[in-house]
Amino acid sequence: MIHSLLSKLDSKVRFQKAKAHCDVPCGIYDPSTALISALTVVRMVDLIEAEEGCTADNAAANKVIRCIAQKEEHAEDVKKEVRIIWGDFLKGAAAEGAHDLTHRIMLKASACRQGVNRDDAVELVELVNEFAELFWEAKGVETTRAVCPYEPKLETVYPVL
């Protein structure tokens, strides 16, 4: 009631605006962190599989559990980083074009958390590669694909700067 009266008055006298803005955007967006996390998921799956059958050994069990924890964390990091770029950076047609891909990354990263399946992890890297290409295209930056110079040595998208 009072609000609607003030609103009418506002249209006549124009009350001053008191800014209560949220964070000043830093403008720093880069899919490389998501890619590194996706590659880490593959690496953890490889390390877990290398220890197969050794869980009776405490040291091996410790290593496997640590790798599983890292796999969980990095798969979740992929989701977080991709969500930030999708939600905060991509706008208009670029955001529209990324909806389906973003959703598939969410599902695939969750699948990587749930199981120990190398195919899922490799597919996650490829999906994030596609996301990186879409991101850099929106920034007007060319990209190239190269095998990352460390294990798991998979094809990775890099910006050409």
Place this chain on the structure above:
Amino acid sequence: MAFQIVRVAGESMEPKYRSGDYLLVWTLKRLFKPKAGDAILFKHARHGLMVKQVVSRGADGRYAVRGLHPLSSETRTLGLIPEEDVIGKVALCFRGKSKRPAR
């Protein structure tokens, strides 16, 4: 004038004040001294008129402020607010019918 009415623009004071709310601000500064937890209206050199919550008042008379929303800008980015830039203390908030649930 003993008071001023302003319209909130932005989400940093949610859930207490939402964007579009009207605030009645007491401007007779001699009658109050903002304390921690009070919402104040102040002038900011870069951002203009702002509303934030007082965190603390330093011995030099400058206020540390923050928003209530986790993403709000705060003293780290706004700097300390000198006493003379404080315009008043928020006394009342008038809220319209919300089109979305409170966060």
